[in-house]
Amino acid sequence: MNQKSADLILVLVVLIWGSTYLAMKWGMESFGIFTLITLRFAIAFAIGIPLLWRYRSPIYMHTLTSSAILGFGYFCGFTLLLYGMRTTTTTSAGFLMATTVVFVPILQVLFFRRIPNLSILIAVCCCLFGVGLLTLRNGLALDFGAILCLICSICYAIVIVTTKWVLDSGENALTIGVLQLGFTSLFSFGAMLIFEMPFRSAPLESWGIILYLAIFCTLIGFVLQAVAQEFTSPEHTGLIYTLESVFASLFGYVFLQEVLPVQGYVGVILVFTGVIIAVRYGQSTGKKGGD
Numbered sequence: 001m002n003q004k005s006a007d008l009i010l011v012l013v014v015l016i017w018g019s020t021y022l023a024m025k026w027g028m029e030s031f032g033i034f035t036l037i038t039l040r041f042a043i044a045f046a047i048g049i050p051l052l053w054r055y056r057s058p059i060y061m062h063t064l065t066s067s068a069i070l071g072f073g074y075f076c077g078f079t080l081l082l083y084g085m086r087t088t089t090t091t092s093a094g095f096l097m098a099t100t101v102v103f104v105p106i107l108q109v110l111f112f113r114r115i116p117n118l119s120i121l122i123a124v125c126c127c128l129f130g131v132g133l134l135t136l137r138n139g140l141a142l143d144f145g146a147i148l149c150l151i152c153s154i155c156y157a158i159v160i161v162t163t164k165w166v167l168d169s170g171e172n173a174l175t176i177g178v179l180q181l182g183f184t185s186l187f188s189f190g191a192m193l194i195f196e197m198p199f200r201s202a203p204l205e206s207w208g209i210i211l212y213l214a215i216f217c218t219l220i221g222f223v224l225q226a227v228a229q230e231f232t233s234p235e236h237t238g239l240i241y242t243l244e245s246v247f248a249s250l251f252g253y254v255f256l257q258e259v260l261p262v263q264g265y266v267g268v269i270l271v272f273t274g275v276i277i278a279v280r281y282g283q284s285t286g287k288k289g290g291d
Contacts, residue, residue, distance in 0.1 A: 073158055
């Protein structure tokens with residue numbers, strides 16, 4: 001796999017993730033936050049186990065440790081995001097989550113002394129301004145929920161950079177991709193037992209939402225993400241993640257008949273421009289592979 005193929009896979013992943021905001025909103029009407037995370041990741045992990053068995057992926061202690069670290073990062077991120085979505089607007093949450101694209105290069109500088117090239121910096125600016133135009137329709141109020149979403153974006157940036165570091169150290173992408181799901185569900189299960197027991201009943205359609213989140217948004221999305229990140233850079237990953245707000249807006253238009261203002265469409269153009277600049281002209285720092 002080459003870098004362009006990996007970037008296209010990440011775009012597909014982000015397309016799937018663009019639908020999760022609506023699904024999680026619906027899911028929280030029937031399940032507690034930790035219950036929702038537990039079910040989503042536990043089901044995805046259970047379905048993913050046969051993949052490890054099929055490919056006889058070796059599991060070492062350092063593999064478990066790496067997966068546990070990534071799983072804890074996702075647990076913290078999803079907890080912050082869902083609590084934030086309870087008390088802040090979707091507009092504020094969408095913009096603040098997109099700041100991951102800014103935090104990734106900052107973390108690269110702080111931890112690895114890697115200065116992004118000019119193309120990446122231009123792409124970051126395009127994406128940041130684009131997401132701002134796309135989501136800042138009625139102003140951005142930095143309430144407590146928004147602060148939680150901002151911290152969540154930092155968590156995701158750390159996970160992106162850590163995932164790349166783990167894969168570059170020789171870990172198997174498929175193994176890491178599946179095991180991190182199990183650890184995320186384990187951490188959230190512990191929180192569920194403490195804060196949300198006894199388990200409350202939910203209508204049948206809510207279980208359909210859980211299955212969609214587990215199979216498509218979690219298992220397929222997270223495993224493909226881990227596999228693709230082996231062949232692309234953290235900067236590219238963070239930039240492509242900004243497309244999530246674009247796809248979320250498209251889903252809103254299709255299913256909720258939401259129409260973007262003119263500035264929103266300008267934002268869409270800027271985000272796509274930023275991603276194209278990064279993919280076409282950004283310096284490749286991912287693992288090289290064949291076509």
